[in-house]
Amino acid sequence: MSGLDATDLAILRILAADATKSAAEVGRAVGIGQPAAWRRIRRLGDQGILAGRRVVVNSAALGFGVTVFLGVRLAAKGRTSLEDFERAVTAIPEVQTVQHVLGQFDYRLRITARDISDFERILRRRIMTLPGVGQVEANVMLSEERRPGPLGTLA
Amino acid sequence: MPDATDRRILRQLLADPDAATAALAARAGVTPASLWRRLDKLRETGVIAAIQLRIDWRALGWEVEVSLRFTLDKTDPRAFDEFIAAAREVPEVTEIQTFLGSVDLRLSVIARDMAHWQQVYRDRILTLPHVSDSEALMLVSTIKDSAELAL
Numbered sequence: 161m162s163g164l165d166a167t168d169l170a171i172l173r174i175l176a177a178d179a180t181k182s183a184a185e186v187g188r189a190v191g192i193g194q195p196a197a198w199r200r201i202r203r204l205g206d207q208g209i210l211a212g213r214r215v216v217v218n219s220a221a222l223g224f225g226v227t228v229f230l231g232v233r234l235a236a237k238g239r240t241s242l243e244d245f246e247r248a249v250t251a252i253p254e255v256q257t258v259q260h261v262l263g264q265f266d267y268r269l270r271i272t273a274r275d276i277s278d279f280e281r282i283l284r285r286r287i288m289t290l291p292g293v294g295q296v297e298a299n300v301m302l303s304e305e306r307r308p309g310p311l312g313t314l315a
Numbered sequence: 316m317p318d319a320t321d322r323r324i325l326r327q328l329l330a331d332p333d334a335a336t337a338a339l340a341a342r343a344g345v346t347p348a349s350l351w352r353r354l355d356k357l358r359e360t361g362v363i364a365a366i367q368l369r370i371d372w373r374a375l376g377w378e379v380e381v382s383l384r385f386t387l388d389k390t391d392p393r394a395f396d397e398f399i400a401a402a403r404e405v406p407e408v409t410e411i412q413t414f415l416g417s418v419d420l421r422l423s424v425i426a427r428d429m430a431h432w433q434q435v436y437r438d439r440i441l442t443l444p445h446v447s448d449s450e451a452l453m454l455v456s457t458i459k460d461s462a463e464l465a466l
Contacts, residue, residue, distance in 0.1 A: 172370055177365070178366070178367065180366050209371055210370065212333045215328055215329055215332045216367065217329070218362055218363075229418075249458075253463065261453060261454055264450055299414035299415070300415045300416055303412065304410070305412075307409050309370065309406065311370075312406060
């Protein structure tokens with residue numbers, strides 16, 4: 161399994177929670193020296209397993225009180241309509257996430273707005289006017305929790 | 316309360332979280348020392364809740380990601396708490412969100428391949444409590460994934 165040992169998994173667990181930890185701190189936490197920890201972190205990055213930083217902000221403290229998940233169905237499906245839709249939807253600044261999915265919807269979107277009326281503006285002016293957009297379902301997020309994932313089951 | 320300079324720093328940081336300190340400071344129009352000080356303050360006050368490293372599960376051989384949407388049987392007042400507690404016990408669950416809308420809850424679940432997905436789904440997902448309805452959206456590709464805000 162990618163040649164990872166228990167120490168690598170422990171390092172992943174630490175950095176997935178806090179990317180600002182130094183190699184020395186990570187090494188101390190997993191019982192190896194700073195140079196060894198640094199080499200392992202670099203290797204995990206080179207292998208693409210550590211895929212860059214994620215900054216988690218308190219959106220509400222910055223005036224963005226509403227996060228909405230949208231399911232979008234396209235009215236017409238063809239290669240060009242997918243490309244047109246994707247190009248237009250990724251350009252909307254309030255749209256944080258765009259995922260192409262299979263199922264009841266064609267796309268999942270995550271939208272952050274200042275409040276419900278700001279969301280309504282984005283929905284009416286930006287989303288409903290997207291090329292090829294069909295049925296749209298909105299769910300307002302109340303809480304969110306990210307989990308470490310199956311790191312414990314890898315070794 | 317973050318001021319205009321903080322917002323400028325946050326805009327740059329959210330747009331390019333992997334940028335070096337010196338580059339971020341230059342783009343935000345502050346000195347590196349001032350950038351450090353302000354970032355520390357933003358973390359202390361919880362405006363920045365965390366800076367994490369993302370794990371690319373596909374690079375680890377976990378090829379399947381499914382978005383599962385649930386409607387719960389809300390006649391039981393403990394439905395949400397018990398469902399979430401049980402979902403936390405499933406290692407393949409990477410995200411849990413609750414909603415106001417036609418969907419009550421959403422889980423992101425990953426699996427190594429379709430056979431493994433089937434096993435996780437049957438053994439760990441279908442056994443979650445208080446579910447009255449669920450539906451799956453299978454991830455094909457992520458086109459955009461950013462934490463940017465229209466600051």
